[in-house]
Amino acid sequence: MIEGFTALYIFMLSAVAGYEVISRVPVILHTPLMSGSNFIHGIVVIGAMIVLGHAQTPMEQLIGFIAVLLGAGNAVGGYVVTERMLEMFKSSKS
């Protein structure tokens, strides 16, 4: 379990990492990058798996089920779309 300030440090450092990674990106990659970061937050599926995992009432199970379904869709769809886009980029020299 990650508590209080440890989490705050993680938040802060991840935000810096995200900012730094993107700050020098050519416009040509904006769409694939948006799509790629869209894929990365598909990690939400594991959070959904965990809550569905300890759901006990039918209501919790229903919402949890939808959450896992949507999360999986985010991850898989995000990956395939990004991969398809990047597949096409090539240089005239190669």
Add this chain to the structure above:
Amino acid sequence: MATLMQLSYFLAAVLFIVGLKAMSSPRTARKGVMWAGVGMVLATLVTFFDPTIIGFANYLLIIIAIGIGGGLAWVTAKQVQMTEMPQMVALYNGMGGGSAGGIGAVALLEAQRKLVETGDNAIFQQMGADVAVLAVLGGLIGSVAFSGSLIAWAKLDGRMQRNSLMPAQQIVNIVLFAAVVLAGIWVFFSGGVFSIFVFFVLALVLGVFMTVPIGGADMPVVISLFNALTGLAVGFKGYVLGNAALIIAGTLVGAAGMLLTVLMAKAMNRSIANVLFSGFGTHAVAAAEGPEGEMKEMGAEDAAYLMAFSERVVIVPGYGMAVAQAQHKIWEMVQGLQGRGVDVKFAIHPVAGRMPGHMNVLLAEAGVPYDLIFDMEEVNEDFKLTDVVLVIGANDVVNPAAKTDESSPIYGMPILEVEDAENVLVIKRGRGTGFSGVENHLFFGDKTKMVFGDAQKVGSQMAAAIKEL
């Protein structure tokens, strides 16, 4: 097992950061997304061994949900046309937001259920104030991103009218926002299922109302903003669940997405607040006096000859190229020109199309090498030395009103200064105004010749004409 799980999550987080970094350069981008993919698979697999997952039924539900959600997404993502990419990104992003919202709802319901057992009478006592705040906040952001992204998808996919403005839209939105905040506070202090229900319904409605009045030209910024918001919501959910992989990946995307959104808004010379609250292009265009002069037409063949006998040609693609799927024909034509020794470049405005870089993706699909493609800053000086500019289905990004007409809704947006070139050819479907509903004086200019028709058809006529020379 616990150590192995933590180690896997750690590795996944590293892979996400390294992957995102690699994705920011065209040479390494493909490797980047693969690394991130490995991280995702790893994290998902070890989560099956999470000791807090209980009950065979729940395992079964998880597997079925992943099967259905993943399967459907796989099929649709494989089939979708490149031109429809923006709405697909919006759709998948909405799913992520919905998932984060759902996690919030279940976590709150669970806390509510435990209230009865422990005898506490408020959710924040049960969860801890910090966790409760982030559960509510993450639920709000995730739900807004969910319903908002779905509206963005519907608009881009042409399933919904583009600018539907309700009366007193802004006041309604402010009231709604206040209501959502109050409902959130209610959830925080109460212990009732009803408060949770009201809160999530209001949050979903807010997402819809926020997005409905936003005009199509602003959609790229909005999608990027929702992408960042979903990331943020995922990060908050990571705290609620005590899962570092979620915190890191979510916050990483939140920060990166926010920066990307700011860059995009800046490229349009607008602030994010302006995009969200102005209802762009919806205010009845202030009795704009029609442009002077007339449009001068030119046939596709003549236009092709004009380019074939020039030295420098710059091509400015816009959404019209995407709609017509013209990129392949255009590239065929360009290869013809190159064969004749014409120097051809592509110039891309940062917000051309419906997503930043949308045009780059389409040109890449057609096989145009990325070193022929230039950003606005790189190419704007070159227009003075250019013989012919060919504008394909672009409108606002070349509209000189952005520089000269203060009353124009796009005033202040940097544009591609195609007017500086000796000749301007414009391929356009019809005589109407573009997506934003603003008249374009460029089309009536002395140097400008209009080639009316579907971009794909015109492109192939041009390619054929050049071949026969």
